Amino acid sequence: MSKHIEFATQADQVHSELRSAILSGALAPGERIQMNLIAPRMSVSQGAVREALSRLAAEEIVIATAQRGYRVASLSGEELSDLTETRIALEQICLRASIAGGTVEWEAALVAALHRLLRLPEFEDEGGTRLSAAWSEAHQAFHAALVSGARGVWMNRFRSALYVQAERYRRLSVPLRTMDRDVAGEHRQLCEAALARDADSACALMRSHLLRTTEILLRSPLLMTTAPARQEAARG
Template sequence: MSENALTQAPEALEPKTLVEGAYQRLRRDIIEGVHAPGEKLRVEHLKDRYDVGAGTLREALLLLVTDALVVAQGQRGFRVAPISIADFEDITRTRVLLETEALRQSIASGGEEWEAAIVAAFHRLSRAEQRLADHDVGTTQEWEVRNRAFHEALISASGSRWIRHFQRILYQQSERYRRISLFRQPIARDIHAEHQALFEATLARDATRATSILTEHILRTLDAVRRMPADFFTGKGKH
């Protein structure tokens, strides 16, 4: 973690310490649904799975509280943060608020390096989407990474470290929802066209159009989750 905790992309660096290592693996497992939402996280069990001491694992769990992926309750241990449709709507709407503002700022003050970064990220993402359309297996993970990179590149010229910090947290949260709903609704809809339009409007410095497209783009993910069966979030149904 370099100068400020807010500047640091939490997955970029490789773990310098056992705590960070456990933190990263635990985070991935939570986002991927290995540990179900609401599930109790018992230190005694997990310390074997992740091969660290109890204290070390507790610290990793504490770090995950920062990402709001884990909730700690007084004298009653840790728990995977629960999910709900209302929460996902909240995440999505707040993401729109922050991400459009950050995009506006970036368009206003972004320089050549910013443009170059977007072009590069878009190119990488397009390739992944092409491979995805060709039904190549195992490219979803790659797409996830590049999709995130594209979205971060778009707003990377925003002067606001705080907005980018919060955006990162929310994106991570929504990624968790997407992973969980992925089984039912693959990344079907023509998402590439949306990215293309977003890409062009941004480079054309058309803030109004770019933010409008971005808003629709983010909001569209709401439909997928809304179409889920009612018992999905209670955990009673079998999936």
């Protein structure tokens, strides 16, 4: 293996592990990332760690601070509200385009993605506080399948970026659920509306689906103690 390929492989490995740790909450919002500990623990070069962190900074899930390295981006209610409304608008655009342009193959892929999602357990524990990694992966695949009939490359690229940002918040909402929410039913209804080519219903369901998570978090104390990520970056 050439040095270039080895470096790229190491950077991919670090990026994947850190990204998973941030999305799962194992690395908490605002937490400092100790670069000097990552390289020996993962048996990779310091350069690969810096490359991975640069990628995560480009995704805006870590923040580079002058003279202080990197921290996990903070969360805030204001940012969540803005993110949710932006995501809803883009998801609806993608969903309409997907329903209009989706083929029989798109329908089959969507049905398969829903089937896998519904067959996997959502939680790793009986108390329902820790999401299953396999379920989270299937959840992302289902939402991607919904809009995969859309042909716009940039449209889907921006949608994917917003999904990653929203995922950090969504996972935090899981242990806070106090209302009886039928998540499986919400996904089933979204699929049925898309397959029926009922774009208006599908878009309304998508808005409701995304807003429920936001409402749970905005009622919680979690976001009241975190500063917006942009303020953190500005302080350096």
